[in-house]
Amino acid sequence: MSGRPRTSIGTFGEIRLVDLGGKYVAETRFRDLDGRLRKVRATAPSARAVRSLIKDRLAARVGYGSGGLLRLSSPFAELAELWLEDLRTRDISEGTKENYRDDLRLHVRPFFASYTLGELTTGRVEVFLKQELAISYSRAKHSKTLLSMLFAFALRHDAIPRNPLEGTSDLTRPPNVVQALSLEQVQRIRASAAQWRTGPGVMGPRPDGTVRDVCEVLLGTSMRPGEVLALRPVDIVETKKGMVAHIQGTVVERKKSGCYRQDHPKTGASVRRIPVPEFAAQVIRQRLALMGPEQAEVTIFHNRYGKVLTLHNLRRTFRDIVKEAGLEGLGITPRWYRRTGATILARGIGVDAAAAFLGHTSTAITQKHYIELDTLVDQTPASILDRTLRPVDPDGTLLGQRVSDEEEDLLDELDGDDLQG
Template structure:
């Protein structure tokens, strides 16, 4: 039986063994297809089996990235170009790297280019060689994708811009500039910030309390209360460790020093839900004072804590934000359909803006730009203007 043909950028079975003359070191070996016409045999040695496999994958990705750049030509297809760009990001050789979770999102564009999503409803230019691609085609493709899904269109544009920049940098400039640069997109409908009322919060708390049973290991009520007390991002809350909490201080504080991310792949390979030791923005690293009622709840929780995380999963590890979101939707009920865990964040922002200032709300939420808080998190009534000079004439 013949070997299955590898796709460019993929490897076959990785074999591991102890190095004969040094039993404390391991060797990982296998083959990787670096171009359509070239397959390399690779070996990597490290102190542990897992480290050897990781070193093999790093070397494989590096070879694919450099070989692909050498092969880039007017005959390269758009999908192949995007794959080359992603390989560069994976291996860290790109000039402007992005976070691993962002690369995972970029990779989903390959399914759009292949027409494999939404039953093939997305238009595609993935199979076209670069020599046949025009600036008008790229812009039309991005526009049409954004009409179906503004979010997908926005992601496709970001990926296309990086990919065509790569082509131009490697000498394949057939368009007199990046064809995706100024492509117009349909924007998603803006959802005005909506804060929950005290009555809403009371009802939602009771619904969560009713949903919570001893058999449901996720402390959803505790999570909701902490979001109400701090306005933290859910990912920040799930990454919160007891070492980040100071219950002795007056008032008690928590320091937001990380967030959770979910990387595509197996947990054994270091993927899945992981704690990222920095936040979404530079301003995300902050210390928040706790209201007394939440400090009391955390003090009670600390007594029985068996995990380094304040809100762990049932195994003591990190909660998956998607799983918590599912449980939240079960608990909130149809009346509050559309209310997400992020709405508690908007509520905190609105209360602080009204009671203190927009700047105070931005600081609490971890925004470096007050305008972001102002436009996307604070619920405001429309200012109708001052017409009292006219209305005075209606006095009885």
């Protein structure tokens, strides 16, 4: 059966204009949320005035957003504020929440501030994402993820009829993006860290090698920086096959409370026991030898006052080390050690096993890989990392291989998940 297309809920049909001599009447039919079509009528002394009046009435009519929170005429800023309220109640880390707030404030909200929800078209979202992609792939990806959450929130409240992200172009990763450190870069940074501020003419106290040692443990374990800084003697166990570290906390930075050790890591999957390669284990043993039994719950890597070594100080010192290594301008941060480890493990034991080792998996995968490993930790990842990254006679075979699509996906997920550290 053919006929007139059905008017979508929350929308209206053709506006009819009638000149009654001295006044004008505009009329259309609006399909309400109960599915019924109802007339909407306006009267004004001129054609221009009546068109404006009926459009105002249609915009104000309850359509999407009958729950009283949002409607098509709501400004984007209103959606943003309601989403932020919802974000406060979500069971995710405070660091991730802060990153979402910053991305919204600095990147997403300024572009969409002048639009209502009804004006959030696929084309406008496409323009925004292209602008973000021109700045960096990572920034565009984070912005797209944030918009996806915002639009999903709007859909849950019947504020919009469809997700404007649908139909936008896929984000294309730029070619030749460096995903991990090369073996040469690893050795240059290692040498620079060992010599940092040790030459003649250095003003102030000489470094005690803490950041140098942190770099070795980051390199050997592929932990997040905050996880390494949170390690305590009580988290370290020596077994017949080698050292095992129990990751059960992280160091975090908060705008109001500063830097402190949090008694749980970033996610549930991040609570894990991992084998430590011998070159990193030696560093940890040397640090433990300087600590007394009463310091079992003091962080292994602490400042001269026994307090937590802050992420800010780690990043600042690491920047100086990278600069002295002649690698300034490449964007290398402590997180690159994790990406390097991920690359080696993905090629050595497979992407899924690498993700489990890195603490970046669903609960199901974590259980699959770690229920048994709680009592018997597989030393294979440590052997692969030790062979590839040890200071003397490292084997660069795995780092020399080409990047696979699965490996790129894993590294992208790591970058998105590990924003706070």
